[in-house]
Every structure is written in structure tokens, then in C-alpha cells.
Amino acid sequence: MLTEVLLNLFKRDLEKLKEEINLYKTEPNLWILEEGISNSSGNLCLHLVGNLNHFIGEGLGNTGYVRQRELEFSLKDVPKSQLIAQVDDTIAMVEEVLGKLSNDDLQKEYRHRVFGEPMTTEYFLVHLTMHLAYHLGQINYHRRLLDN
Template sequence: MIVNTLKTILNRDLNKLMLEIAAYQEETNLWKISGDIKNSAGNLCLHLIGNLNTYIGAALGNSGYIRNRELEFSLKDVPKSELLIMIEQTITIVNETLNQLKEEELQKEYAIKVFENKTTTGFFLVHLATHLAYHLGQINYHRRIID
């Protein structure tokens, strides 16, 4: 049941991410920062894609994804159309991985130590869902302020 709930939430928010990125009227605004806004929507989008592909796709689904976290924040001017394709691919890998995940695996220790203390897979998946929602909110405000 929890796996299906996580899948529903992650899909909802990844689809909302697609809508937010697509809603930018000026594509160059995806990459702008201003004042206290230190991360562009484009970079936050790349960060979410890298995060989910690493911690769900590679760690749980053995997708072979190799993360370059530095590029998530330094790469600029990726076309909106490419970002949208990358989000669609992320949705696919998240769904394929979660479709194979058994409920009992949620109680097992997560394969990667990300925080100071070890966590269960279930705890870490909830963290990933809230992390996505947090940055999705930032992207929404970025779009409304900058675009």
C-alpha cells in the first residue's frame, strides 16, 4: 500500500514539474536567478531528475544511472523540450522501479548511507517525495516571480 502511495505522489509531482517547466513563457527565464533566488528553475529541475534517477533508478532499480551532481547546478540553457523529455524518462524509471518494489523491502536498510544515520528504504522514499515537493514549490514561485 505504501509503495502505491509513494508512486502516486511521485507521479503527481513529477507531472506537475512538467507543467511548471512547460509554463515558462520565456525559455531563457528558466535559467535566471535574481536577488536571493540562488537556484534557477532549470537547475532545480536538473537536480530533481538527478536525485530521483540516482536514489530510485540506480540504487533500487539498478538502472546504471551515473549522477553528476555538480552539473545539476552549473549546467545552463538546456532547452525546455530536453528538460521535459528528461522528466518523462524519470517518471518511467520511477514507475518501473516502484512497480518491482515489495512492501517488505520498505523496512530494510536503504542501500546508500545518505544522512548521518542509516535509514530504511521506506523512510528514504518518503524523504525523496518531500524533497521533490519542496523544490517543486520553489520552481512554482520562481516562475511566478521571474517569468
């Protein structure tokens, strides 16, 4: 079933996100910005956690999560331990919410018109996995480029 595939992908990449955060030599390096780099890895981590908690947690699981998107990009110097804890909480939420979805649920229209057009829940969940992978790649590159 697609939900099992999606769950495995989300868990794999969220575990990789924790690994990338832990690989930084010093915590301040998570927040480095250089010319041409508009988001630090710390902010991208916060963004991914906020995005998934909003669109999966609240959007599908009715968790009550209230997103503060502007803080995802404006907060600085959040301790590494807090970032990791937020990712762990996000993994647990994704497991719980996706574990309850049926194939019929995947074919239903997602309740928010994120892109201005209707889409199935299945389509949007695939999009969210790609969004996670995109930013995970940015974090990996940021770490290798600027954490020296």
C-alpha cells in the first residue's frame, strides 16, 4: 500500500535529517549564512518540521498544530538537541497519522487548496516527500560547503 511506502520514505529522510544536523562540527555552524545562501540548515530543519506538522499533522490528523511559518525562517540559535527532538516528534506524528490512512483516504481530495487547485491526498503526500528530499539535499550541501 502506498501509505507504507510514503511512511518509509518520510522516516528514512527524517532520520537522515537528524544525521545531517548531528554531523555539524559546532552548533553555530547550523545557522551560517553566506552570500547567495538564503536559508541556514537550522532554519530549513525548522521549516521541514513545521511543514510536515501543518500539512500532515493538522491537515490529515487534526492534531491542533498551529503553524508559525515566519518563525521557521526567523528563529536563530535553536539548540541542536531541540531540533533533534522536534524531528523525533515529527517522525512519531507521521507514523501515527499515515498509519491510519486507507487507500480510499489517499484518493480523497486534500482538504486545503495548497496550489490553488484541487488534488488528491495521495498526490500531496508524494509532493511532501519530494519537498523534504529537496531541502534535505540543501542541508547536506550547506553542511559540506560551510561547516569547515
